[in-house]
Amino acid sequence: MGFADLHIHSAYSYDGTASISAIMKTIVDRTSIRVIAITDHDTVSGVSEALDLAGKFGLQVIPGIEITCAEGHVLGLFVNQVVPAGLSLVETVKRVGDLGGICIAAHPMARGINSLDFATIRYALRDPEVSRTLVGVEALNGGLVYTRRNPMVVQECRKLPLAQTGNSDAHTLQMLGRGSTYFHGEGVAELRAALVSHLTLPYERAGLSGAAVVTNYVPRILLRKLGWVDWTAGPEMAITRAHLHEVLNPSMSPSLSAV
Numbered sequence: 001m002g003f004a005d006l007h008i009h010s011a012y013s014y015d016g017t018a019s020i021s022a023i024m025k026t027i028v029d030r031t032s033i034r035v036i037a038i039t040d041h042d043t044v045s046g047v048s049e050a051l052d053l054a055g056k057f058g059l060q061v062i063p064g065i066e067i068t069c070a071e072g073h074v075l076g077l078f079v080n081q082v083v084p085a086g087l088s089l090v091e092t093v094k095r096v097g098d099l100g101g102i103c104i105a106a107h108p109m110a111r112g113i114n115s116l117d118f119a120t121i122r123y124a125l126r127d128p129e130v131s132r133t134l135v136g137v138e139a140l141n142g143g144l145v146y147t148r149r150n151p152m153v154v155q156e157c158r159k160l161p162l163a164q165t166g167n168s169d170a171h172t173l174q175m176l177g178r179g180s181t182y183f184h185g186e187g188v189a190e191l192r193a194a195l196v197s198h199l200t201l202p203y204e205r206a207g208l209s210g211a212a213v214v215t216n217y218v219p220r221i222l223l224r225k226l227g228w229v230d231w232t233a234g235p236e237m238a239i240t241r242a243h244l245h246e247v248l249n250p251s252m253s254p255s256l257s258a259v
């Protein structure tokens, strides 16, 4: 059996607060998750770095992106190219399919952020091309107080002909591990097969709860705006501080906090 986290944000997201190496070190040190996807908002800038670092940490990485489509957020997995934001869900999913990827509907019905509703998902799935590529839904999103334990969301997700997934949607290191996806097997190929066959399950672990997510995130995003991110060199330093500075606002004079 294996556990995966298919929804993680790094400092390559405008609202991420940790480097990819820090994310990987935290995952390995604190969880049994061994397959991850870095899914930054509308960018794949961190994908090659994540793929390069994966072996050094003993992790398997799926290239990914969280796409802001017109109706809400959708995860594109097994893609290393940007699919433009603002397209319809149907068009977005088809483009991911053309790139050889698959999609997961992120945090459906979540309040306060762009989220798909169930009617939109069902309508899109009527298109055979879409149903081949949109294979999963986030029944558990560890980063959102609202959807994490909402029975209506869980029940509606179960009614959909989709794989049930759980993910952290972590924007800080402390949010990692709260949600994960369980599957039979250990590697990326087995996980993809399980997703396509709708045979995954969401799995919730102990971690930040309720308002603690907010109180954990707010100071870190403020520091991020000032140029601070959680950072670690990892087992072999494959990313330099100068490179990481380029990710952040170049007009700032960033500092880094080691983990």
Ligand SMILES: [Zn+2]
Pocket: 066, 073, 106, 107, 113
């Ligand atoms: Zn999102």
Ligand SMILES: [Zn+2]
Pocket: 007, 009, 066, 106, 169
């Ligand atoms: Zn997200």
